[in-house]
Amino acid sequence: MAKKRRKLTQCPNCGYTFDDTNNYCPNCGQENHDLNVPVKHLIAEFLEGTLHFDTKVWKTLKYLILKPGLLSEKFNIGQRASYVPPFRLYVFVSLIFFFVLALTTKSTVQLQSTKGDKPVAALPGMTINANxxxxxxxxxxxxxxxxxxxxxxxxxxxxxxxxxxxxxxxxxxxxxxxxxxxSNSEGSKQKLLKNISFMMFLLMPFFAWLLNLFYRKQGRNYVEHLMFSIHLHTFYFILLIISMLAGHYLPVPDLSGVVIGIMILYLFLALHRVYKQSYVRTLLRLIPIGFTYLITLAFFLVSTVFMSVLLS
CATH class of the missing domain: 1.20.5 (Single alpha-helices involved in coiled-coils or other helix-helix interfaces)
Structure with a gap:
């Protein structure tokens, strides 16, 4: 989708007089585009520049949600221009996810005060000199x-x-x-969210490495596994966004079991489509991959919380 420019007749930066064909100033390089417009136009342009917010993004989201693994498959065979780039889509969806997470979660941990003084060391440090x-x-x-x-x-x-x-x-x-x-619930929550976002960013290449390990005999490049991992985690973010909003604003029961079930099923179908193995062999791969992933995710989460506390 071509960018709709509101062209000027003269460059406001250096005074160069534009021709009709000038999208950028030949003299100073500034874009020939008037930004003195209502806020809604700026938002539309931001979405257009970030995601090419047209039929491309809707097509990408439809395939991502309804056809597990199809976007990764198309990326691997070179059909990329018709879809939003994986990493750009992940960044946009993850920003929405952490915004919704901050909006819908509240600190439920309360510190129980106890009577008495704080525990102090009973004895100072000492050394014994004895040969x-x-x-x-x-x-x-x-x-x-x-x-x-x-x-x-x-x-x-x-x-x-x-x-x-x-x-x-x-x-x-x-x-x-x-x-x-x-005690600093709001500041701690923001710090924890920031650290979790960094943790998820590190988890994606690890999961790609895990796929590379289990499917090494197929001779695929690491980038193919990485694109699969990015698409997978993007879908997981979308699923969590929906479940958090539903749980916060609608009178629905706990959706944790349903969300985990959908995650496992999505991963199974995506692995089957992309790596072209039978359902039985895909299931045999899914079990160790899923178990290792869950163990790693738990370790990353505990480590993130621990580091967030220590650095507070």
Whole structure:
């Protein structure tokens, strides 16, 4: 779709007089396009420039939602011009997802206050200077040897006590950071959303690597697996957007089971279409791929929350 330009007769940047064919100023390079228009025109142009917001985007979304794996298949065989580029579509949908997530979620964790002072270390750190090897060599009688053994035992006890104190101090520090993270619910939520978006960005190439591992005998390029991963996660974002909006604004029961079922079914159908294997072989691939993906996703989520708390 060609961009609809509102051309000027003279360049406002350098004063060059335009010809009718000038889309850019030959003198300074500025675009010959008047932006002094109502906001709705600017929004329309943003969507057009970002997604080519015409029949292309509707066709892309229709295939993405209703025909699992078809967009990845068309990308792999070179049919790309008729559809929104995968990464551009992912960025746009992910922005909507995190906006809806911030809009529909509220902090439900409350810190239970307890009476009493904060736990403090019972003893300061200490070191023991005792050269037991030299002492044992000099201990000639049993009385001295027994005394040194008592000192050594006491030293071990003090060392264990010191280790426990350090661990308690670290636990106290983590608890304080968690308390601070929970108390600042709005700021913590924004930080967590930012970190989760970065985590998902890292998860896509990992999932592509996972596909490359399980389908290495097909000799496909890594980019093909990456496009599959991008399309898959874009669909997952769309599905989560719909479920979050439905759960927030409509009196519907918990949709978690339905969403997980649709995710698994979509992945199964997409793998079958793109990698051209029978339903049985696709299922045998789906089980380890899905299990590994879920384990990795859980690890990434826990790590993201933990890092968000520590850096708060």
């Amino acid at each position: 037991l090897a030299d002492s044992l060599a000099l201990a000639a009688d049993s009385a001295k040897l027994e005394k040194l053994e008592e000192v050594a035992a006491a030293a071990e006890e003090m060392k264990a006590l010191k280790t426990n104190i350090i661990q308690d101090e670290r636990a106290t520090l983590v608890a304080e950071k968690f308390s601070k993270f929970i």
